[in-house]
Every structure is written in C-alpha cells, then in structure tokens.
Amino acid sequence: MAGFAMGLFAVQTFWGFTMATLPLYLRDLAGSNTLTGILLSTTGIAGIVFPIASGAVSDRISTRWGRRKPVIAAGWTLACCALLAMTAVRSLPAVLGLLVFAYAGFFIALGPYFALLADTFPPEERSAATGVMFLVGGTGILSYLLFAARFYESSPLWPFFWTVGGIVLANSVLFFVIRERAAAVALPRPGGLFGDVLNERTVIRFYAGMLFWWTGLWMVSTFFIIAYREVFGVSIARAVAAFLVFNVSFVISALPVGLLGIRYGLKKITACGLGLLALSLALTPFIGGYGASLPFLVVAGASYSAVLAVSYPFFLRLLPAGNTAGFVGLYMACQNGTLLVGPALGGLVIDLFGYSVLFVAAAAAILAGLAVFLTIKEAPAKAN
DSSP, X not given: OHHHHHHHHHHHHHHHIIIIIHHHHHHHHHOOXXXXXXXHHTHHHHHHHHHHHHHHHHHTOOOTTOSSHHHHHHHHHHHHXXXXXXXXXXXXXXXXXXXXXXXXXXXXXXXHHHHHHHHHSOGGGHHHHHHHHHHHHTHHHHHHHHTGGXXXXXXXXXXXXXXXXXXHHHHHHHHHHOOOOOOOOOOOOTTHHHXXXXXXXXXXXXXXXXXXXXXXXXXXXXXXXXXXXXXXXXXXXXXXXXXXXXXXXXXXXXXXXXXXXXXXXXXXXXXXXXXXXXXXXXXXXXXXXXXXXXXXXXXXXXXXXXXXXXXXXXXXXXXXXXXXXXXXXXXXXXXXXXXXXXXXXXXXXXXXXXXXXXXXXXXXXXXXXXXXXXXXXXXXXXXX
C-alpha cells in the first residue's frame, strides 16, 4: 500500500505546485484575479477529455509492463517536459499553451493510476488502501509547501524543478514496487462507455454531486493563498503556512477516516465530511483573526480527507464489473473538468464581492453536492 501511495505523492506534488505557486506565477503575468482564474480554468478542458481517453485506452491494451503503467509513464513524461519548458518562457500565450500540455499529461496519468488501485486491492481492502494512499501520498503536498512554495519569491524557478524531481522520484518507486496482475482486456460494448454509464443511475448521481462539490473546492483552493493574504493581511509565507495546516490535517486524518468509513459506513463518513467541510470554510474568514482561523482549517482538512479517502472507495462499490478505468476516467473528468468553472467563478466572486465571500460561495456549492449525494443508496461491495 505504501509503495502504491508513492504514485499519489507525485499527484500531490503537482497539486501543491498548482495551488501554492501557479496562481501567483500566472497573476504576475496576467495582472488580474479574474484573468488568472480564466487561465487556470482552461486546464479543465484537459480534465474532461484526457482521463476518459486514457482510461479507455488503459482498459484495452496489454503490454509486458501491464495496462496502467505505460499510460501513467507517458502522461507524466509529457507533464514534466511542459513544466521544464515553462521555466524558459515569459510570454503569456506560450505559457498558456505549455500549461495545457502539462495538464494534459497529468490527466492522462491520473485515471489509470486510480484504476490501478482497483486492480491491486480487493474491495474489502480499498478503504484502508485509500487511507494509506492519502496518508503517504499527501506528504507530497506537505513537502512542497514546507520547502518549494516558500522559495517562490526569492527563486521563482525552484518550485518548477522541485515538482518535476518529485514526480520522477515518486513514480520510480511506484513502478519498482507494484507489479500489475494479469487481467483480461476489456471488450468494447454496444453504446460504449457512455452507454454503460447511462445504465447506472447511482453512478450518474454520484457524478452530479461531484460536479457541485468540486466546483466549490476549486473556487477556494485556487485562490486560497491569495485570499488568505488579503482577508487577514498576512505575508505569502504565513498564508502558505495556513494552507500547510489544512494539508497536515488532511494527511494525518486520511487513514483514520478511511478506517471510520469501514466501521460506520462509507456514505455516512463522506456525508459528514462534506457537511463539516462546507461549515468550516464558510466560517473561516469571519472568526476574527489569522490565529483564530487555524482550528477551522484543521476541521476543514480532516473533512477534506473524508471527501477524498472515503468517497472514492464508495464510488468503486457503485461500478459494474469491467471497464473500471473508463468509469474512473469519468470520475476524474467530473473532479477535474470543473476546473473549467471553479477558478473562473472564484476569481469573479472575488472581484465582485470580495475575498471573504469566496469562502461562503464555495461552501454553498459543496452543500449542493452533499444534497445530491444523499439521494444515493449505499451499495454492497462489488468485485470489480
């Protein structure tokens, strides 16, 4: 489980760069919160297309290295090359093009990696495996925030090199430790993947809930450091420290929350996580000061771990057998395709209503996702 989790170390390192450094880098070039949000939103196009395509390809190939690892390696290679190229250019159009390539590679790798969990662990172990995955893998974003993110003002190129190095190292460990089991290649079905999805009403409801809560999460996470700096009048370093508190709570809570999901039910723990996350985000900017906000971030981080570490194994229980990576690709498309909306909407809310309202608007979107999620009936584990 720990070796498998190193793949998430790479993912979380990339997200650390995306949340802590990329908005500052783009705002320096663009000079506007709204334009920064729009630029980041363009990556949502890759988030819709590539997880589905790479998942479908991964389900239908068979190589000496397995079905998932060749696609994961190809995606990360493209992402790393694009990030390294960004260090050599300062033209906004050129950066935008490279950004699309970086996210295309990232999303190509993401779907097959998460499908690899279903290939590697039986249903009864997946909640624990997901907890370990986010516990170990979450150190990627923690190490980024502790080191690379803090050096942006003094050395803007250092975060790029750190990100690429972390991705390469983590995936080397993953590929060395995990040996893919032999699996039958999924056969095309009448109607294709979307035809399969339309026959799964509970899966459609889950996707719909995700669209709401990830829109809210992207709204606040994209501008978290910028918003914290403005709401509480602190430096970038202290805003990064607040984001670090959130993520430390998220990482520490991942395994315990995953075990709670096994004991008390995946749906109950996911619903509690969504509700507490929305409440803590809505209250954060109104509680009187930077220091007083930190306990709310601890609660928000623990709640976020429930949304990630418990909702995913719950989702896997809803799936029919076969074509797992295709459904997981759509899962990733719903999660990351909302990048088309969330950052742009977040920037617009900030420019129209202020930084504090951003947290409230994000909480409202998460609560809408919770309302949809509660309509889903919990299913027994399936052997997919």
